[in-house]
Amino acid sequence: MPEDLKKMLIEYIKKEYLDEDSDQEITENTRLISGGIVDSFSMVSLKMFLEKKFQVKIPDEKATPEAFDSVNNILSLLKEFTKL
Amino acid sequence: MSNIGSYEELCKTFDWKMAERELDFGRGGMYNIGYYCSDRLCELGLGQKLALVWEGFNGEVRKYTFEELRSSSNCFANMLEQQGLQVGDRICLFMDRIPELYIAFLGILKMGGIVQPLFSAFGEDALSMRLADAETKAILTTRKHLGKVRRIRSTLPALRSVIVVDAGNRSLERGEVAFSLENARGLEKFEVHKVGPETPSVLHYTSGTTAKPKGALHVHSSIVAQYISTKWVLDVSPDDIYWCTADPGWVTGTSYGIIGPWANGITQVVLDSGFSARHWYAFIEKYRVTVWYSAPTAIRLLMKEGFEPVKHFDLSSLRHLASVGEPLNAEAVIWSEKAFGKPFHDTFWQTETGSIVITNYPWMKIKPGSMGKPFPGIEGTVVHPKTYEPIEKHGVAGLIALRPGWPSMFRTYWNHKETYDAKFKNGWYICGDRASIDSDGYYWFIGRDDDVINTAGHLVGPFEIESALLEHPSVAESAAVGKPDPINMEVVKAFVALKPGFSSSDDLTMEIMNFIRKKLSPLAMPQEIEYVASLPKTRSGKIMRRLLRAKEWGEEIGDTSTLESD
Numbered sequence: 001m002p003e004d005l006k007k008m009l010i011e012y013i014k015k016e017y018l019d020e021d022s023d024q025e026i027t028e029n030t031r032l033i034s035g036g037i038v039d040s041f042s043m044v045s046l047k048m049f050l051e052k053k054f055q056v057k058i059p060d061e062k063a064t065p066e067a068f069d070s071v072n073n074i075l076s077l078l079k080e081f082t083k084l
Numbered sequence: 085m086s087n088i089g090s091y092e093e094l095c096k097t098f099d100w101k102m103a104e105r106e107l108d109f110g111r112g113g114m115y116n117i118g119y120y121c122s123d124r125l126c127e128l129g130l131g132q133k134l135a136l137v138w139e140g141f142n143g144e145v146r147k148y149t150f151e152e153l154r155s156s157s158n159c160f161a162n163m164l165e166q167q168g169l170q171v172g173d174r175i176c177l178f179m180d181r182i183p184e185l186y187i188a189f190l191g192i193l194k195m196g197g198i199v200q201p202l203f204s205a206f207g208e209d210a211l212s213m214r215l216a217d218a219e220t221k222a223i224l225t226t227r228k229h230l231g232k233v234r235r236i237r238s239t240l241p242a243l244r245s246v247i248v249v250d251a252g253n254r255s256l257e258r259g260e261v262a263f264s265l266e267n268a269r270g271l272e273k274f275e276v277h278k279v280g281p282e283t284p285s286v287l288h289y290t291s292g293t294t295a296k297p298k299g300a301l302h303v304h305s306s307i308v309a310q311y312i313s314t315k316w317v318l319d320v321s322p323d324d325i326y327w328c329t330a331d332p333g334w335v336t337g338t339s340y341g342i343i344g345p346w347a348n349g350i351t352q353v354v355l356d357s358g359f360s361a362r363h364w365y366a367f368i369e370k371y372r373v374t375v376w377y378s379a380p381t382a383i384r385l386l387m388k389e390g391f392e393p394v395k396h397f398d399l400s401s402l403r404h405l406a407s408v409g410e411p412l413n414a415e416a417v418i419w420s421e422k423a424f425g426k427p428f429h430d431t432f433w434q435t436e437t438g439s440i441v442i443t444n445y446p447w448m449k450i451k452p453g454s455m456g457k458p459f460p461g462i463e464g465t466v467v468h469p470k471t472y473e474p475i476e477k478h479g480v481a482g483l484i485a486l487r488p489g490w491p492s493m494f495r496t497y498w499n500h501k502e503t504y505d506a507k508f509k510n511g512w513y514i515c516g517d518r519a520s521i522d523s524d525g526y527y528w529f530i531g532r533d534d535d536v537i538n539t540a541g542h543l544v545g546p547f548e549i550e551s552a553l554l555e556h557p558s559v560a561e562s563a564a565v566g567k568p569d570p571i572n573m574e575v576v577k578a579f580v581a582l583k584p585g586f587s588s589s590d591d592l593t594m595e596i597m598n599f600i601r602k603k604l605s606p607l608a609m610p611q612e613i614e615y616v617a618s619l620p621k622t623r624s625g626k627i628m629r630r631l632l633r634a635k636e637w638g639e640e641i642g643d644t645s646t647l648e649s650d
Binding site: 016019065 | 229607
């Protein structure tokens with residue numbers, strides 16, 4: 001798994017979903033949905049970002065809270081649709 | 085046998101004094117909700133009973149007995165007094181679902197303050213608007229949300245204290261105070277402020293169509309209705325383990341996530357975690373949850389995961405299930421019977437009503453998709469939308485109307501008395517929802533009577549979204565409407581006309597979506613943006629949301645004679 005993709009995703013999530021003053025660390029295993037960083041409504045904009053960035057279409061049935069619950073989970077999901 | 089016994093009999097004999105007597109409301113001149121949810125339980129010998137079992141998303145567990153709830157809420161009350169806060173001050177709770185939220189809620193009430201709970205996912209504009217309107221004096225928050233508070237503080241001259249309940253080693257600014265419940269020793273004695281039954285207690289903000297959100301003001305006697313409806317509708321008994329999945333930033337999370345269960349001396353469990361079907365089932369199994377109060381959106385998400393995950397957990401402890409927030413569709417009722425062997429019972433009420441007003445009772449034959457029947461002591465009907473006269477004919481749609489007078493009814497909209505007065509017509513409180521009543525007396529929900537968007541059980545005002553959209557540099561005009569959604573019932577869709585020099589693109593869509601999410605909340609974020617050259621308006625220039633909404637729902641457009649000509 002290219003590390004730069006992981007880093008890019010972490011940076012995007014920090015920028016978009018954490019408060020600018022937040023001291024919270026995000027790693028590839030940080031719980032995003034169950035940890036309250038990204039909620040089910042915000043998943044829509046995150047999904048849109050991923051689809052645009054990776055030029056893929058993620059079916060709604062695959063866009064589950066579990067699939068978006070960490071950067072590692074997201075990358076596993078993307079692997080199903082693109083060559084990462 | 086359920087707690088309520090014979091509904092028909094109660095409808096004939098019930099009056100609110102019966103509930104007051106059961107709760108011993110007013111004993112020794114005491115009416116304070118904080119007292120009835122902690123001190124009184126200890127006086128009844130329940131001090132060592134668990135009041136709260138909290139679990140964080142990472143598995144951390146914290147437990148509090150009613151005695152600990154009493155002394156810890158005393159700590160909060162005392163600290164707030166030491167901060168110079170006074171009776172009647174609006175004190176905001178702005179944090180995730182951590183134990184401090186539940187305990188501070190009682191502490192604020194005990195010192196005579198008015199609790200203003202706000203959803204922790206609110207962005208700066210949503211937060212600022214509500215704090216400014218209430219002239220809030222203090223806010224209790226956590227490090228996670230402190231940045232938002234800091235950025236708006238200069239716009240809030242009334243805000244005197246910012247109290248951070250998990251400051252740890254984070255440096256605080258002037259006017260900010262650290263308070264740690266874990267480090268504070270329980271305070272044995274605190275003289276609970278003697279309020280009257282009509283003294284304001286809780287201020288919950290709710291959205292309307294044409295203006296900014298309004299604060300529905302409740303009073304301490306609301307506990308009478310919350311107590312008895314928890315007992316009769318949610319059917320709690322002393323040995324129950326109760327789980328209300330609502331966030332106390334919204335009214336369900338306070339009326340039935342704090343006041344109702346604790347007034348009944350019930351142990352409640354709280355899971356501070358985002359939705360996951362397996363996590364939820366594991367939580368029910370682990371704590372042997374018996375009574376579960378959730379929401380249609382969550383139930384539909386569980387349905388989406390299917391029956392397979394259910395098989396991996398022992399959910400046999402579940403005894404009674406109920407749902408609130410938006411109409412519970414018949415499929416969800418039928419699904420829950422198959423999945424859990426029990427149906428979810430739909431309950432209907434609003435921020436303004438303070439407690440359940442129309443519902444399906446534990447004993448009652450459920451007609452899947454129906455709202456049920458009015459609560460004993462509450463007279464309900466549907467009225468004609470123009471004359472406000474009751475509609476006698478069964479199955480004919482009208483506006484849901486309730487005869488005012490039950491204890492948890494809101495007493496006003498903060499600073500908006502005229503809007504409050506306008507909610508009453510012909511001696512009825514008009515809920516703003518349309519329904520019909522069948523020949524058995526069951527109510528059937530049809531829809532809102534205004535443009536307010538009900539998304540995942542939360543009301544979102546189009547005006548607030550449209551105002552925020554106009555602050556984006558690319559947006560010339562905008563309209564926000566609800567569009568159908570299989571999970572959330574409705575989600576926000578925005579129609580946007582761009583300013584010259586801007587053109588639509590996926591990047592711009594994402595930018596606008598995230599702009600609204602950060603300014604207002606994820607709930608208010610449009611899930612879809614449609615770019616249009618211009619918006620349909622009346623000849624007087626008012627945007628016709630009705631037209632846009634009808635298009636989304638595939639409904640008749642209706643009279644367009646007042647539309648402006650192109």
